[in-house]
Amino acid sequence: MLLSKNRFFSTTDLIGFGLLALLIFVVLPIGLDTFRLNLFGKYLTYAFVAIGLVLCWGAGGILSLGQGVFFGLGGYCMAMFLKLEASSPEATKIQSTPGIPDFMDWNQITEIPIWWQPFHSLTFSLIAVILVPVIFAFIIGVAMFRRRVGGVYFAIITQAIAAILTILIIGQQGYTGGVNGITDLRTLKGWDIRTDDAKVLLYFVNGGLLFACLFLAQLIRRSKLGRILIAMRNQEDRVRFSGYDVANFKIFVFCAGAAFAAIGGAMFTLQVGFMSPSFVGIVPSIEMVILCAVGGRLSIIGAVYGALLVNLAKTTFSELFPELWLLGLGGLFIAVVLIFPNGLAGLYSDYIEPRITAIFKRKFPESKDPGKFDPAKTAAEAAE
Amino acid sequence: MDARPDFLLTVENLTVSFDGFKAVDSLSFYVEPNECRVIIGPNGAGKTTVLDLICGRTKATGGKVEFKNQELLKMREDQIVHAGVGRKFQTPTVYEDLTVFENLEISYPKGHGVFGALMFRRDDEVISRIDEIAETVFLEDLLDEQAAFLSHGQKQWLEIGMLLIQDPELLMLDEPVAGMSVAERKQTAELLNRVIKDRSVIVIEHDMKFVEDIATRVTVLHQGKVLSEGSMAHVQADPKVIEVYLGH
Amino acid sequence: MSDTPENPKKPMEASRRAVLMGGTAVAASLFAPKFLSASDYPTAAVNTTGLAVTDDEVTIGILHSITGTMAISETGSVQAEKLAIDQINAQGGILGRKIKYIQEDGASDWPTFAEKAKKLLVNDKVASVMGCWTSASRKAVLPVFEQYNGFLYYPTFYEGLEQSPNVIYTGQEATQQIIAGIDWVTQTKGAKSFFLLGSDYIWPRTSNKIARKHIEKLGLKVVGEEYYPLGHTQFNSVINKIRLKKPDVIYAIVVGGSNVAFYKQLKAAGIDMTKEKPLLLTISVTEDEIRGIGGENIVGAYACMKYFQSLDNPNNVAFVEEFKKMWGEDIVIGDVTQAAYLGPWLWKAAVEKAGSFDIDKIREASPGIELTTAPEGYVKVHENHHLWSKTRVGHAKEDGQYEVVFETADLVEPDPFPEGYQ
């Protein structure tokens, strides 16, 4: 029923979502202790960014090298709320000005600046987590896409923006915590986020939000909007002369990517317990692109696996062979471009999927999947 | 020199220069409703640039382009499309990663805003309209085929189909039969003859036989200016035209 | 708060004798008067909280960046800690138990530090951790240490403003490093005006703030204060500003690659530091950094630290020799490296004083711990978990070493929350 009628899920997607849900909600929580589970929770926060990149880059052909900016903004909004809560006058009584965040005290700031004030409210903060990055993305998007800045130029400019924001955060340390970031976050509305129970719960909240984002991304991809994105990537002019305002679509998908990244950032802050400019800059932003590329730039499910796998490899390899890790990561970048441009998802659809669908076909003799296209070709095209 | 209201398209003093080179120089011409205007001229005469200027792909340096009393030069490409101008490119421009059906669906004139596109539903009306157009452009059996796998001629047809589904009042075709086999060419001529009824059309074409078949009036461009204008017989007899084509 | 060491001279001599008598370099500690055997300290008694302590082994963690941008700086610390552990083991270990270490890579990435710290404490149950270098990494691991009640020995000189029950700070906090140096430069060199310069992050900013307060307290002038982003490599504009302001002292806290660029450009601009017009005083250039800068480019500058490789005392001579034996002849040892070396020794002393590996007991035992075998001389743990130590001024020579030109007469009291300097 679901499969044929509204085509929201193709067979492939259904299998993909199902397996991923099984992994995230059953296999990992059962198989791992709290410490490792928390680690996977952290990896999964990058999956949010990777999903956004699949929409922007994979589908829409817009490569942003500044996703760290949105990840960071989302994370900072969350961190500001948590920091204010952690800076109660009792907890900070040794400071020269009790009741303000510690780093402000170190910088001779004696009252909480006005733009910090609204972050006393959880509701405001949660809204800000999404809205601040989205507004920022909107401004960049309008400025760039209205002027038809695209491709390489867009990539370089977003990279410069990431650099600017990092310098700014570090330079304004009295208001941002500088290079140390906002650290020592303890409780959320009185609930201690550092306990094992909290970590497990946060992991599941994270997983839930991830699936919510996956569904939204799927909704976008399966709608005509998703097809327009692909169309834009193929022939931008044709889309324009079919009566679409191309810039609006780019702005939309860029904002959507920013929103996903921001949710990831906020969940990162909650699970890791701090936020710092080292997640905003150029290097983390490019690493976020590699997550997406490894997973398969066209597959939202692949993006999640990409985020898990690369981060897991990073942890493991840097423990076992720290020397080899950078070589491995560098090699991964090159391999993903030269050898398997469709990443894990490409490997899956080339080698594993045919077998699985063969099994399914026997059970439900289904018509062919309408949304499917040749991945090898699209990737090459996407890059043009 | 006010635009006469009975013209569908008024082009007056249209000029564009690229770093001092005037590709189109104070060009004026008028297109009536239901007219089929063919633009011919040697390479570099500015034919494609004229179409680019009308549909907003290239920004004009001066002059005006009025369509149904709207000034097109101030409008964005998509607004021009919504005003009723459709444009086919010289090389077939289709979405290769999408199927024929999806190519046509994207051109279907509904759900053009971001949220419209998000909410767009593929209802029966859409499907039947796409089927109808696909039949017109000889692609009814290939609806589920990915556009990348179509032949060159089929891609040209698909692009024409994508324009037809918009039902534009002014259709601009840039060399619609270029690169086609003889059989395809014949089929296309037949298609275009059907298509150009009930609407105004501007066609750029080199194939004189084809031009003779369809043209109401012919405009000859040379170095960004109108060299001659009138019926096919008129321009063919014009010594200036003969000079440009045969001279030098 | 204050607990002035009664007589710092005496233990110094004692240690000299110990070195002379004992075959092993940096051999004895005051708290190892007799050979301790594990059987005297049953595991059940010395480890009541389930740490990784067996009958013959105790596991600690080493947590530094092996990869990434900070690897450059942290390598020395790792080497020093390993040397200390080897030496302690050679002496029979702690409470009769050999030290085993688990080394983790923080990869110059702060969450990785937090993650690895948690792994060390939760999975490996290490009895203590030697680690971190940047303030950012320390801030990242701090909540982890406080939550799981771990114990960290942190080696870097830093900005202060922190005093955790779970950390022993073996480097100097800002006032210890700054105030004596500025006093020296005003008294001996007659400096009246200062130009403050730093990389743009918390340590240089906080340090310059303390420096400025102190300079103003002395009734002298700060004629300029400038910060450049980390990694900045163009300093010609600021050098011009310095020329314009004509300060007596350039007070420089530039770090990392910027350092190299700054000193090379300063020299190229014709500011010869050997002429001391202006004089350059830094707190961020150890012998390690000079290797990148090149001795000829920084010759004549003064640095204010607690340790220089050239320190002439038996502890240090032995330490430098052992260090080179273990890690190669051409190695240099900077201030932080020495401070990192103190970590395992201070921990050993605390464990032996407490007679237990339990974190709470070590915390209780730590204040007042003395170390006479420290290469820098005599140090003592303050109640605020920082070290009493001397401040010294070194004069950079062409060969990349410092010549010690001044040291404070007494140990300087650590004051991480200095009144009147915030």
Add this chain to the structure above:
Amino acid sequence: MFADYTMGELGAIFAMQGFAGLILFSVFVLMALGLAIIFGQMGVINMAHGEFMILGAYVTYLTSNLFADYLPALFSMYFFLAMILAFFVAGGLGMLVEWALIRHLYKRPLDTLLATWGLSLILQQIYRSVFGAREVGVSIPDWMMGSLPLTDMIEVPINGIFVMVLAVGISLAVYIMMFRSSWGKQVRAVTQNRVMAGAVGINTARTDRLTFGIGCGVAGVAGSAFTMIGSTGPTAGQLYIVDTFLVVVFGGAASLLGTIASAFSISQAQSVMEFFLSGSMAKVLTLLTVVGILMLRPQGLFALKLRK
């Protein structure tokens, strides 16, 4: 802020500040020229550009050690040989990389970005394994490290003059190669129309490889020169990448003159702002201005207006 100074002092300061701006300008030109060839002419986004520069710096380091050990008499002259070596080593590696990597990606510029980033990580690790994680100190001959006192107040750093002369020299060389030599014609022909260039008998593969190699070689020379003013360490190259790309993009990617003009305007802006503001804010404002102007004028300062 100028009240306390005499006119003479102010004049001297402005002269020196102008000179500082010119040095920064030369640094930017050197950084950007190689990339202007590779990105501007070939459309390849080489994120490993900084690593090619550092390769040049390491070559200089090795050469200096070699001279110090075996030819101490000629030490004062080693730098010239080092720059030539840097050119060939970086250029050679560039050609190898073009052959192994870049040539497969000419139609996918965004993918070259990822691949060359990967390359930059690999190079960094190789540098770290070979030369150690620490920065290496490159000894510069004494005559290059002093300054020329023009007046009492005005002193001109010799390495600054050296960098400036080098920038002018390399710019001229590149200009002559690109616009006056038959090779340059071939390069431009290949960039403009690869198929046609191939059809008229240009060996496009060879031209590409050589172009990429020369771009990398120029980067190597720049890196060699930077040992005088900056640090040489495995990750030092990354510091240059954003500035370099902005200079090239701001100038209008395909235009050599644009690159130079943009290097000039960015360096002057930064130098002036650094004098009046703090270093961090000057940097932020410079970058913001460049990004802002690029948003208004995405094609950069110098770009031909062409029929699409």
